[in-house]
Amino acid sequence: MTAEAPVLEITLPPLHTSQREIAKDPARFKVVCCGRRWGKTMLGTVAAMRGRGQGTGALTGGRIFWVAPTVKQANEGWAYLTRVSAPIPGARVHLADQMITYSGGGRVEMRTEGGEPDNLRGAGLDGVVLDEAALLKHRSWDQILRPALADKQGWAMFISTPQHFNWFFDLYEGAETDSTGTWGAWQYPTWDNPFIPEGEIDASRRDMADEDFDQEYGASFTAVGGAIFKGLSGNRPFFLRSMPANIELARSGVGMDWGTTKQHQSAVVAGGRMASGTVWIRSAWLSESGSSDEWREEAVRCKRDYGANFARVDRSQSSELDRIAAKGFQADRGTADVATRIGEMISLVRRKAIFFDSAGPGVVALYNRLCAYHRDEEGKVVEEEDDDVDAVCYLVSELVNPRHIEYPAKVKSAYAESSRWVAPRI
DSSP states (O other), rough: OOOOOOOOOOOOOOOHHHHHHHHHOOOSEEEEEEEEEESSHHHHHHHHHHOSSSTTTGGTOOOEEEEEESSHHHHHHHHHHHHHHHTTTOOOEEETTEEETTTTSEEEEHHHHHHHHGGGSSSOOOOOEEEEGGGOHEEEEEEEEIITTTTTTTTTEEEEEEOSSSSSHHHHHHHTTSSSEEEEEEEEEGGGGGTHHHHHHHHHHHOOOHHHHHHTOOOOOSSTTTSHHHHHHHHHEEEEEEEEEEEEOSSEEEEOOOOOSSSSSEEEEEEEEOTTSEEEEEEEEEESSSOOOHHHOOOOHHHHHHOOOOHHHHHHGGGHHHHTTTTTEEEOOOOOOHHHHHHHHHHHTTOOEEETTTTTTHHHHHHHHHHOOOBOOTOOOOOOSSSHHHHHHHHHHHHHHHOOOOOOHHHHHHHHHTOOOOOOOO
């Protein structure tokens, strides 16, 4: 008679109420936006070990990645995992590889992005915890980790404090509106954790700027620490709205920035100024194809659809000015000084004299990037995913402070002929 294998009972750390709600939810992909010290690392630890269902956690034979932006952030998750795993029979900690294996054949592997998504490649994952997901590159999830879950139909948990209106915000919004049950979204401030003393939170509130506290402790997307265009994030319904059909624009144009990679994309932003000085942003286009022909054709589309008749281009693309002018644009380099461009945009926001057409192609995504445009702790502008931000600032600078340009007769004639714009029928 064969003796039955002994049953091994493992008790994981208890979770507080909102953590338990998330852990028990059957959603395959969970997006958790939370304040500092809410308990996201403990929730991630339990998820990595228990998984989403039978056979998908490290304790039941699953292969799990724990992904963090930096080594320092990964070490915090590592400390939790090693502490919780220490009393589990058969658990082995592999320090050199930052991996923990369990008697059932499962394991948790720590991976650090370090700004290079390719560092995260690995096939056949049962699950992944993306720690401080908002600080990771979107490509890390979209092109690297998501495909690695496909063959085993693995799960993912995104745990993060919000970082402006970046891809994590888009992910959260998509999960929140998902009706299939595949995705789930939760948002909890720090004070939802019953183990954090109220006095500690009050002390942090006194020591921090309001927008920093709201983001870091309140888990608020609308508060952007270090935001350059502060008025935009807190007043979305005012600035981001559908453009009325009876609006007349006295002058229209495009701002343009050309790029050839995902890190530096081509951008064309169209808009115009009313006689009163109010500016409307109508279209925003991004492409990583690297085709200058597509870039110029998008400007031509804006001329046709919106009556754009001038183009302000990044100075590094000065060699393109003649080609753009030949399309019938008043073409010139955009304002070179970053501080000047930013100041002109800030002035419009403060005067509430700029609006973004929510129905325009790409405009909502541009608006989110403007909300996220910020300075670091040293006061330097963080120039990430800002190609359309640069383009809109070139456009706005020309609308606010227009320049007169003389053209050769041939180009001037072409411009005059192509500038006879008639509003399209709608």
